[in-house]
Amino acid sequence: MKNCVSDGNTIDFIATAAVASGEPVLLGKVVVVSLGAVAVGEPGVGAAEGVYELPKVEADDIGQGAQVYLKADGTITSTASGNTLAGKAWAAAGNPSTTVWVKINA
Template identity: 80%
Template structure:
């Protein structure tokens, strides 16, 4: 097929701040998880499909299958207002846990 430009599993991005390997990166409305450390101004690669353990707001009580959102600081939350959809919780992450498994972009 001549018009296929990418498989959609990864996306290149230019880091606007230093990014650690495994950190979430919000690209508009797409959540990517960085495959490696990326220095500000450099191009990195992020994964846009799959389930990842990501940092969450400790006080949130997130249940399996629930919608989750990403805050501007990269933390996952159950609060939609003012945040961007990140995907679905793959497992329960009760208060006071500090991570949650997220199926990104789901």
């Protein structure tokens, strides 16, 4: 097939802030997880599919399968207002846990 440009599993990006390996990055409305550490202004590669353990708002009680959202500070929350859809919780993560498994872009 001549028109396939990517399998959609990864996406290249230019870091607008320093990014740690494994950190979620918002590219428009797409959440990716950086495959390595990236300095400001440098190119990086992010995974656009998969399940990742990401930092969450400690007080949130997130049920398995719930829609979750990415806050501007890089944490996952159950609050939609003012945040970007990140995907679905792959496992429950109650209060006071600090991480949640997320199937990104689901």
